[in-house]
Amino acid sequence: ADVIVKASGVGVFDELLEREVLSLRRPGNLIVFWDVDAPATLERVQTSERDPFRPLIGRYDLVFTYGGGQPVIDAYRALGARCCAPIYNALDPSTHHPVPPDSRFSGLLGFLGNRLPDRESRVREFFFRPAAAQPEGTFLLGGNGWDPQAGAPPNVRLLGHIYSRDHNAFNCSPRAVININRDSMARTGFSPPTRVFEAAGAGACLIVDAWEGIELFLEPDEEVLLAHTGEEVAAHLAFLDEGSARRMGQAALRRVLAHHTYSRRALEVEAMLEGR
Numbered sequence: 001a002d003v004i005v006k007a008s009g010v011g012v013f014d015e016l017l018e019r020e021v022l023s024l025r026r027p028g029n030l031i032v033f034w035d036v037d038a039p040a041t042l043e044r045v046q047t048s049e050r051d052p053f054r055p056l057i058g059r060y061d062l063v064f065t066y067g068g069g070q071p072v073i074d075a076y077r078a079l080g081a082r083c084c085a086p087i088y089n090a091l092d093p094s095t096h097h098p099v100p101p102d103s104r105f106s107g108l109l110g111f112l113g114n115r116l117p118d119r120e121s122r123v124r125e126f127f128f129r130p131a132a133a134q135p136e137g138t139f140l141l142g143g144n145g146w147d148p149q150a151g152a153p154p155n156v157r158l159l160g161h162i163y164s165r166d167h168n169a170f171n172c173s174p175r176a177v178i179n180i181n182r183d184s185m186a187r188t189g190f191s192p193p194t195r196v197f198e199a200a201g202a203g204a205c206l207i208v209d210a211w212e213g214i215e216l217f218l219e220p221d222e223e224v225l226l227a228h229t230g231e232e233v234a235a236h237l238a239f240l241d242e243g244s245a246r247r248m249g250q251a252a253l254r255r256v257l258a259h260h261t262y263s264r265r266a267l268e269v270e271a272m273l274e275g276r
Contacts (some may be wrong), residue, residue: 204249
């Protein structure tokens with residue numbers, strides 16, 4: 001192969017693969033490390049000089065990451081990377097697009113995300129807290145792991161797992177949808193999750209927990225609403241009517257179709273590989 005990619009997070013044989021894939025180098029090929037969770041990898045490597053991946057970083061021809069912006073680039077370069085290039089998540093318009101609203105998912109605000117230890121406190125702040133402040137509104141929580149013991153207010157409907165075939169309907173039916181990052185992604189910034197582009201691609205009015213770099217992808221107050229606290233989420237919901245929510249969703253849809261599709265990301269990857 002001309003390009004051999006070791007992706008992070010494969011599983012039990014990560015250390016073996018990260019070391020041995022480098023033995024496949026020959027004249028004319030490239031060995032690439034593609035980090036799907038750069039904040040977590042960097043936090044691990046930076047806190048342990050004996051981490052087995054640390055001395056290997058500089059031997060890879062190129063490091064791709066799932067986002068992270070300049071902070072991740074600088075961190076990888078400081079660890080010896082020859083070149084680091086973020087390739088951000090994006091939209092596949094053939095799978096995520098506007099559909100008619102579905103009464104199963106009607107409500108004021110929806111959040112789709114599994115219950116994870118490094119996100120639960122942020123869900124309590126950015127979703128449960130505004131739900132408690134607006135008991136007359138219906139809040140929709142989809143994802144694995146959420147149960148009555150999670151502490152959700154009574155106006156939060158626990159929907160369980162939402163199959164991908166229903167993601168468009170989930171994004172198109174409530175007044176707005178919110179994305180809530182995991183702790184490491186929120187700290188690092190410049191790491192838009194796939195769900196941001198999927199929701200925007202469905203024309204949803206999107207609220208995000210504020211993180212550095214969001215303006216590179218969507219324009220605050222025009223294409224996306226930012227919230228630093230649960231109180232700000234509640235304030236956005238109090239302001240939104242159906243017309244303003246629809247206008248913001250349509251603006252976000254136009255932006256991601258023009259600038260943030262996977263076809264465009266593929267061109268970015270090709271440009272990085274050309275001439276190396």
